[in-house]
Amino acid sequence: xxxxxxxxxxxxxxxxxxxxxxxxxxxxxxxxxxxxxxxxxxxxxxxxxxxxxxxxxxxxxxxxxxxxxxxxxxxxxxxxxxxxxxxxxxxxxxxxxxxxxxxxxxxxxxxxxxxxxxxxxxxxxxxxxxxxxxxxxxxxxxxxxxxxxxxxxxxxxxxxxxxxxxxxxxxxxxxxxxxxxxxxxxxxxxxxxxxxxxxxxxxxxxxxxxxxxxxxxxxxxxxxxxxxxxxxxxxxxxxxxxxxxxxxxxxxx
Numbered sequence: 001x002x003x004x005x006x007x008x009x010x011x012x013x014x015x016x017x018x019x020x021x022x023x024x025x026x027x028x029x030x031x032x033x034x035x036x037x038x039x040x041x042x043x044x045x046x047x048x049x050x051x052x053x054x055x056x057x058x059x060x061x062x063x064x065x066x067x068x069x070x071x072x073x074x075x076x077x078x079x080x081x082x083x084x085x086x087x088x089x090x091x092x093x094x095x096x097x098x099x100x101x102x103x104x105x106x107x108x109x110x111x112x113x114x115x116x117x118x119x120x121x122x123x124x125x126x127x128x129x130x131x132x133x134x135x136x137x138x139x140x141x142x143x144x145x146x147x148x149x150x151x152x153x154x155x156x157x158x159x160x161x162x163x164x165x166x167x168x169x170x171x172x173x174x175x176x177x178x179x180x181x182x183x184x185x186x187x188x189x190x191x192x193x194x195x196x197x198x199x200x201x202x203x204x205x206x207x208x209x210x211x212x213x214x215x216x217x218x219x220x221x222x223x224x225x226x227x228x229x230x231x232x233x234x235x236x237x238x239x240x241x242x243x244x245x246x247x248x249x250x251x252x253x
Contacts, residue, residue, distance in 0.1 A: 029246050038127075043085045043253060045133070046072070048110050049095035053169050058142070060095060066111030070119050077126060084128035085251050087198040087237060091116075091132055097170055101144035102136070102184040104191045120195055129251060131198035131237045136184035137205055140170035150174040151209035151216075159207050175207055177214040178221045182228040189232050196235035196250070202228075203241030203249065 006015045024030040046069055051058040064072075069088065076084065092099040093107040106113060120130040139149065151159040159175040176184075181202065189197060202225050209216040216224065222244060229236065229248040237251035246252075 024243075024246070029243060031247070035250075037083055039083045041083045041085050041128075042076070042081055043087075044072070045087045045089065045253075047096060048088055048090035049098075049107060050090055051095050051098035051169075058098060060098065060109075062109060063090065064110075066115040066119055070115070070122065073119070073123055082126035082128060084123055084126075085131070085237070085253070086123050086128060087131045087133040087253070088119075089133035089198075092134065097140055097143070099143065101139040101149060101176065102180065102187065104187050117194065129196055129235060129237075131196040131235070131251070132188070132192055133198035133200065133237075134184075134188060135200035136181045136188075137175055137201035138173040139176060140173060142170075146174055149176050149180060151177050151207060151214065152211040154208065154210055156210065159209070175205070177209055177211060178216045178224045179214060182224055185228045186231065189234065193234060196237065197232070198237040198239075198251075198253065200239055203238030203245040206242075 004019055006012075006019065009015065010018065021030065047063045048065070048069075049060065049062050052061045069086075073084065073086070076082070090096040090099075091106055091110060092103050093105040094100065094103070095107070099105075099107075106116065123130040146158060153159050160172055161175075162172045165171055185197075185199060185202070206218045206222045206225075208218050208221065226244065226248075229245065232248070235250040236248055237253050238245055238249040239253045241249050241252060
């Protein structure tokens with residue numbers, strides 16, 4: 001533990017923040033060369049598709065096609081808003097809750113790959129950033145085998161969280177083995193190397209896994225995720241990342 005004493009005009013919360021920033025820059029966590037925006041960026045998290053619960057089976061719901069997304073971007077540009085951070089979720093075949101865990105398949109019901117590349121190019125040509133959003137950590141019971149994919153806690157129960165909301169279609173979310181998490185990141189990064197990636201949960205979740213053949217301590221999980229980030233060659237957006245992930249994030253969401 002290190003203690004730093006501040007005095008004079010720096011002896012306040014602002015001075016503490018400045019000192020902490022300096023320490024992060026000196027340690028390499030912050031590069032000191034962060035992006036300088038001429039205008040305040042607008043963050044858009046757009047849902048492409050999901051599933052809807054029906055009487056006999058779930059039905060696919062197309063929400064925002066690539067063409068719809070392009071129209072949104074064009075309308076904002078006409079209003080003078082071009083500095084966008086655009087995350088596109090549900091692009092994997094089946095939608096947000098209906099896609100197979102870890103799939104790399106783009107859902108062509110939303111448009112073509114050429115249209116997706118054009119959307120990304122349009123946003124970035126105006127100074128914005130486009131990200132394919134996906135969650136390599138969490139999944140529901142219909143996306144894969146729970147027994148083969150979910151991490152185990154120290155009492156051999158599945159690692160999960162349940163939201164107390166009866167209106168949710170999938171109130172329980174399970175957490176995948178850390179090695180499956182990094183395999184998913186690697187596979188999507190390799191297939192979609194020309195796109196930025198918005199990676200959910202990896203920046204702020206660290207849990208142990210006590211499953212046979214997948215044993216990870218919390219620190220080993222963190223180290224495993226950091227190694228995955230270091231392998232990426234594209235821009236990465238992270239949601240509320242912990243300090244150890246800051247150096248890898250091009251956008252903090």
